[in-house]
Amino acid sequence: MSTALAPARTDERLTGVPGEPLDHRRYRRMRFIRRFEETLLQLFEEGALNGTTHACIGQEADAVAVTEHLTEGDHIFSNHRCHGHYLAHSGDALGLMAEIMGKEAGVCRGLGGSQHICAPGFKSNGVQGGIVPNAAGIALANQLSGNDAVSVVFIGDGTLGEGVVYETLNMASLWKLPLLVVCEDNRWAQSTPIAANMAGSFPGRFSAFGVPVRSVDSTDVAEISQAAGQEIAAVRAGEGPRVLLIHTYRLCHHSKSDDERPEQEIAERWLVEPLVVHGRRLSDSDRLRIDDEVETALGEVVATARALP
Ligand SMILES: Cc1ncc(C[n+]2csc(CCOP(=O)(O)OP(=O)(O)O)c2C)c(N)n1
Numbered sequence: 001m002s003t004a005l006a007p008a009r010t011d012e013r014l015t016g017v018p019g020e021p022l023d024h025r026r027y028r029r030m031r032f033i034r035r036f037e038e039t040l041l042q043l044f045e046e047g048a049l050n051g052t053t054h055a056c057i058g059q060e061a062d063a064v065a066v067t068e069h070l071t072e073g074d075h076i077f078s079n080h081r082c083h084g085h086y087l088a089h090s091g092d093a094l095g096l097m098a099e100i101m102g103k104e105a106g107v108c109r110g111l112g113g114s115q116h117i118c119a120p121g122f123k124s125n126g127v128q129g130g131i132v133p134n135a136a137g138i139a140l141a142n143q144l145s146g147n148d149a150v151s152v153v154f155i156g157d158g159t160l161g162e163g164v165v166y167e168t169l170n171m172a173s174l175w176k177l178p179l180l181v182v183c184e185d186n187r188w189a190q191s192t193p194i195a196a197n198m199a200g201s202f203p204g205r206f207s208a209f210g211v212p213v214r215s216v217d218s219t220d221v222a223e224i225s226q227a228a229g230q231e232i233a234a235v236r237a238g239e240g241p242r243v244l245l246i247h248t249y250r251l252c253h254h255s256k257s258d259d260e261r262p263e264q265e266i267a268e269r270w271l272v273e274p275l276v277v278h279g280r281r282l283s284d285s286d287r288l289r290i291d292d293e294v295e296t297a298l299g300e301v302v303a304t305a306r307a308l309p
Pocket residue numbers: 080081126127128129155156157158159160186188189190250254
């Protein structure tokens with residue numbers, strides 16, 4: 001996990017109990033993100049929250065795997081679907097819940113909401129692709145400072161339609177910036193399937209700029225972590241920008257209710273979602289114990305956040 005945690009707002013029942021096996025910790029962290037977002041959707045349904053939100057249900061393994069390889073000084077840049085990235089980075093469940101509730105104690109004093117988080121080592125922005133140049137800018141600053149910090153920017157497949165991504169890739173490649181682009185291909189951009197908006201190939205979009213692409217077609221946190229670790233190590237070693245392309249799936253609607261995807265397609269993906277795939281590595285009793293601990297801790301977070309001014 002990133003070391004840029006805000007200790008007062010994290011809870012080891014959500015982020016990892018000292019000494020527990022890595023498999024348990026990974027399961028706990030994915031379960032935490034899953035239940036946090038399911039709780040959010042429920043709060044929206046109850047009318048307890050305003051605005052909109054985009055959950056990453058089904059994509060939790062990406063956030064957990066990538067952040068395992070980041071450390072103090074590194075920066076994460078995210079997008080409209082940022083909760084999993086932020087929670088994996090910071091563990092700050094209370095700060096994010098309070099933020100989305102519009103409370104003063106929120107990570108951005110309740111002004112940023114679900115999509116616009118500004119915290120130590122973490123920035124997100126709801127404008128598709130808009131934050132990619134910022135990630136390169138911080139990467140350039142780190143390069144000029146002579147440290148080995150990296151910038152990691154998460155984008156979706158649909159964001160490959162944004163020109164600013166290519167302008168950034170061009171300069172990042174020329175300047176050998178310490179930048180990792182993590183492209184989460186969840187097969188759909190809102191209601192548009194990838195086949196309807198992508199000419200050419202995924203890797204071609206990056207190799208045109210001489211940027212190496214590593215593809216992982218998996219929802220297995222261990223497999224994604226192995227790939228992420230190697231890519232981040234190469235970026236940190238000064239080899240220039242790289243892309244980690246993760247083929248995954250979004251199990252929930254695009255935002256709160258919009259979903260035009262075939263039901264059969266979604267049903268099939270529930271069988272291979274990250275908690276199911278990784279959960280098989282744990283005994284039933286360990287899984288249930290962790291589920292209970294996460295549930296209790298999250299219940300406390302929601303109650304505390306609700307009571308905040
Ligand atoms: C510049 C811009 N255009 C349109 C939107 C509206 N919008 C928000 S998310 C989204 C789809 C994004 O798809 P993708 O990049 O694949 O990410 P995903 O939602 O699948 O995680 C759109 C069109 C936006 N936020 N910014």
